Amino acid sequence: MTLFDAGQPASTPQAEGRRVKLVVAYDGTDFHGFAAQPGVRTVEAVLGDALASVLQVPVECLNLTCAGRTDAGVHARGQVVGLDAPPDVDLDRLSRAVNKMAGPEMVVRRAEPASADFDARRSARWRTYQYTILNRPEPDPFLARFAWWVPESLDLAILRLAADPFVGEHDFGAFCRRGTGTTVRRVLESRWHASGDVLRYEIRARAFCWQMVRSIVGVLIEAGTGRRRPGDILGVLRSRDRSVAGQLAPARGLCLWDVGYDT
Amino acid sequence: MTLFDAGQPASTPQAEGRRVKLVVAYDGTDFHGFAAQPGVRTVEAVLGDALASVLQVPVECLNLTCAGRTDAGVHARGQVVGLDAPPDVDLDRLSRAVNKMAGPEMVVRRAEPASADFDARRSARWRTYQYTILNRPEPDPFLARFAWWVPESLDLAILRLAADPFVGEHDFGAFCRRGTGTTVRRVLESRWHASGDVLRYEIRARAFCWQMVRSIVGVLIEAGTGRRRPGDILGVLRSRDRSVAGQLAPARGLCLWDVGYDT
Numbered sequence: 392m393t394l395f396d397a398g399q400p401a402s403t404p405q406a407e408g409r410r411v412k413l414v415v416a417y418d419g420t421d422f423h424g425f426a427a428q429p430g431v432r433t434v435e436a437v438l439g440d441a442l443a444s445v446l447q448v449p450v451e452c453l454n455l456t457c458a459g460r461t462d463a464g465v466h467a468r469g470q471v472v473g474l475d476a477p478p479d480v481d482l483d484r485l486s487r488a489v490n491k492m493a494g495p496e497m498v499v500r501r502a503e504p505a506s507a508d509f510d511a512r513r514s515a516r517w518r519t520y521q522y523t524i525l526n527r528p529e530p531d532p533f534l535a536r537f538a539w540w541v542p543e544s545l546d547l548a549i550l551r552l553a554a555d556p557f558v559g560e561h562d563f564g565a566f567c568r569r570g571t572g573t574t575v576r577r578v579l580e581s582r583w584h585a586s587g588d589v590l591r592y593e594i595r596a597r598a599f600c601w602q603m604v605r606s607i608v609g610v611l612i613e614a615g616t617g618r619r620r621p622g623d624i625l626g627v628l629r630s631r632d633r634s635v636a637g638q639l640a641p642a643r644g645l646c647l648w649d650v651g652y653d654t
Numbered sequence: 655m656t657l658f659d660a661g662q663p664a665s666t667p668q669a670e671g672r673r674v675k676l677v678v679a680y681d682g683t684d685f686h687g688f689a690a691q692p693g694v695r696t697v698e699a700v701l702g703d704a705l706a707s708v709l710q711v712p713v714e715c716l717n718l719t720c721a722g723r724t725d726a727g728v729h730a731r732g733q734v735v736g737l738d739a740p741p742d743v744d745l746d747r748l749s750r751a752v753n754k755m756a757g758p759e760m761v762v763r764r765a766e767p768a769s770a771d772f773d774a775r776r777s778a779r780w781r782t783y784q785y786t787i788l789n790r791p792e793p794d795p796f797l798a799r800f801a802w803w804v805p806e807s808l809d810l811a812i813l814r815l816a817a818d819p820f821v822g823e824h825d826f827g828a829f830c831r832r833g834t835g836t837t838v839r840r841v842l843e844s845r846w847h848a849s850g851d852v853l854r855y856e857i858r859a860r861a862f863c864w865q866m867v868r869s870i871v872g873v874l875i876e877a878g879t880g881r882r883r884p885g886d887i888l889g890v891l892r893s894r895d896r897s898v899a900g901q902l903a904p905a906r907g908l909c910l911w912d913v914g915y916d917t
Contacts (some may be wrong), residue, residue, distance in 0.1 A: 418795040460826040468798070486792065495793035495803065529749065530758035533729070533800060540758065 408475045412484065412505040412583055417497040419466040420536050420643065426460045433463070434461070434497060438472065441492040456511040458650040459518055462602065464642030467536060468521075469500075469649040475512040511650075517579060519595040519602045519649040522640065524612070527588040539608075539644035545590065545615035550583050553614035553621040554592065556608060556628060557581040564631030566607050567600035574600050574631070581607075589593060593648070606633075608640035667702035669876040671738045674745065675768040682729040682761040683799050683906065689723045697724070697760060702733065704755040707746060708738055719774040721913040722781055725865065727905030729800060731784075732763075732912040750763040774913075780842060782869045783910040784902065787875070789849040801852070802871075808853065808878035815847050816877035816884040817855065819891060820844040820870060828895030829870050830863035837863050837894070844870075856911070869896075873905035 416440065423431035427439065435455060441449040457478050458471040476485070482502040508514075523538040525531055530540045557578045562576040580595040592611065594604055610627060613619035619637065627635050678701065686694035690702065696711065698718060706713040721734040739748070745765040752762050771777075786801040788794055793803045818843045827837040842859040855874065857867055873890060876882035889897050 416795050418798065430772075490792055495795055495798035498793050498795055500792055527752055529763055530761050532679050532758055532761055533731075535681065535758035536799075537796060 399524075407481070408507040409478050410507050410509045411474050411476045411480070411485075412503050412511070413474065413486075413499050414501040414507060415470045415472055415497065416500055417466060417470070418536065419461060419464050421496070421534070422463065424461055424463040425457055425467075425470070434467075436480040437493055437497060438489070441489045441499070442474060442485075444492065445488040446480065447654045448477075450542055452567045456513075458511045458515045459599075459647045461645075461647055465645045465647070466643075467647040469519075471515070471650045471652075473505060473509050480601040486495070488605050492527050497600075507568040515598075515650050516650055517595050517597050517651045518599060518647065519580075519593060519651075520599070521646050522592040522604060522608045522644045523561075523646070524590040524592070524608075524644060525588060526590055526645060534589070536643060537646070539612075539641050541612060541616070543616045544611070547583065547585055547615075548591070549617075549621050550590070550592075550611055553611050553624050554581045554583060556625045561628055562631050563600055563628070565627050565633055565636045566603050566610075567633070568602040568606075576600060576603070602639060604645055605640040605642065606636050608644070610636055611631055612640065613637045659834070672741050672743070673768040673770050673772045674737050674739045674743070674748075675737040675750075675766050675772060675774070676762050677764040678733045678760065679731050679763055680729060681799065682724060682727050684759070685726065687724060687726040687728070688720055688733070688862075697733075700756055701752070704749075704752045705737060706839065708751040709743065711740075719776075721774045722862075722910045724908075725791055725905055725909055728908045728910070729906075730910040732782075733910050734774045734778070734913045734915075736768060736772050736777075755835075777915055778861075778913050779916060780858050780860050780914045781862060781910065782856060782914075783862070783914060784909050784911040785855040785857075785871045785907045786909070787853040787855070787871075787907060788851060789853055797852070799906060800909070802875075802904050804875060804879070806879045808854070808875070810846065810848055811878070812880075813853070813855075813874055813878040816874050816887050817844045817846060818824060822883045823860075825890055825894050826863055826866055826891070828890050828896055828899045829873075830896070831865040831867045831869075833882050839863060839866070840866070856863065865902060866904065866906055868903040869899050871899045871907070872901040873899055876900045876902065 419436055422434050425434045427433050427435040439450040439455055442453055451467055453474045456473045486499040486502045506571045525534050525538040525540045528542050558581050560577040562575050567574045576596050578596045582593055584591045614621045680697055685697050690696050690698040704720055705716055716737045719736045749762040749765045755821045760905040766771050778905040788797050789808045791805050795823055805911040815877050823845050830837045841859045845856055847854045862880045877884045
């Protein structure tokens with residue numbers, strides 16, 4: 392099972408293969424982010440190597456794309472990856488084989504056929520991130536990899552009030568790390584869910600700038616602990632000045648939760 | 655803040671200190687079990703070193719006892735540890751200082767005064783263990799450290815039927831690793847809880863033999879997948895023959911959940 396037969400002209404590989412959509416979950420703790428980089432262990436490199444090995448094609452021929460290039464330490468429950476695969480690929484077997492090689496740290500949750508022009512990044516209509524906070528006096532060994540432990544008491548009503556101004560179209564310059572290109576984004580949802588001492592912030596947007604969610608959570612937590620007034624948040628947003636926003640929330644609490652497509 | 659003043663006679667240290675009860679949680683993945691052993695990293699060694707450092711007493715003078723000597727890789731949510739501390743110890747500060755040194759991998763959840771004769775092991779009335787199973791075709795990166803992934807479909811009704819015979823007083827010889835002394839134990843509860851594809855087996859007994867819970871779970875899963883008839887379990891129990899019981903469930907799914915005391 393190889394993608395390109397030796398006798399086929401290399402210039403028309405797409406006609407011989409099919410586009411596949413994967414939904415991938417990973418514990419980002421020990422990955423240096425998604426995007427392949429020389430000399431470090433990334434999600435793209437580990438997933439690409441496993442796919443290339445199972446499909447017996449060079450990794451360069453997979454034409455991998457992803458919905459969200461998560462940073463080092465950031466997790467994913469619903470990362471979406473597009474790739475080229477041979478037309479006769481058995482998607483269930485592909486998932487099982489990749490999971491055997493890369494799991495349980497990284498797991499293909501679903502593999503399904505996609506249209507020939509499917510691009511996990513460009514075709515996405517929205518992305519949802521969840522940020523998990525543990526709010527109690529002592530940490531929790533079982534949440535240590537996946538939550539930010541905030542021992543100071545947080546006021547949930549204030550957190551909710553502070554989350555409101557982000558909804559809608561804004562220039563998120565104050566919440567983005569050195570933006571090349573526009574920092575205008577449309578946020579569709581920005582809300583808190585509470586379950587005991589575990590608080591989850593969910594934010595949905597068509598797209599995000601770099602470190603935008605962690606920057607927003609950093610400011611929200613400053614409001615929730617009383618170090619910043621919730622009424623100031625609109626001012627921070629309008630300033631478009633990154634130095635006005637506060638601390639960056641740690642990567643470990645962040646998870647790319649879900650990505651929406653038209654099809 | 656030291657336990658023994660230089661001027662005090664060394665022969666009456668107890669009279670100068672107080673007994674303290676700690677409730678401790680830990681991610682057992684990177685510990686070689688609870689009990690101190692030369693040359694390996696154990697819960698007792700890390701906790702003992704942190705306590706000795708904060709209290710400024712030699713670790714030998716703490717007289718540490720624990721409710722359950724968990725094996726390598728086994729977790730605890732409610733391990734109970736007894737120790738001697740100076741009479742003027744501030745228990746909240748002690749917890750915070752230990753958590754700063756050993757957390758979030760190991761966390762003191764509570765610290766409270768105990769009676770002078772409190773022994774975490776001998777004073778315990780019962781222990782509860784929980785064993786977590788993930789039952790779905792693909793693994794889950796977020797449960798990988800704390801659950802046993804069983805991809806074969808499990809029949810919950812069968813699992814429940816198979817769990818019943820363990821309740822009551824039995825000789826658990828077939829479910830214990832080389833028992834020195836009696837292997838008769840009284841099981842108070844043996845039940846399954848299900849939440850989606852996560853199944854939790856809870857077992858409560860006054861005391862357990864070595865590897866008893868993992869051995870029971872191994873047999874239960876054989877029944878749940880259809881490899882063993884639930885009706886055979888009573889026969890395994892009565893055989894008192896370890897070779898009749900099946901595979902040992904992996905350590906990672908097991909957690910010392912709770913310990914009960916009269917006081």
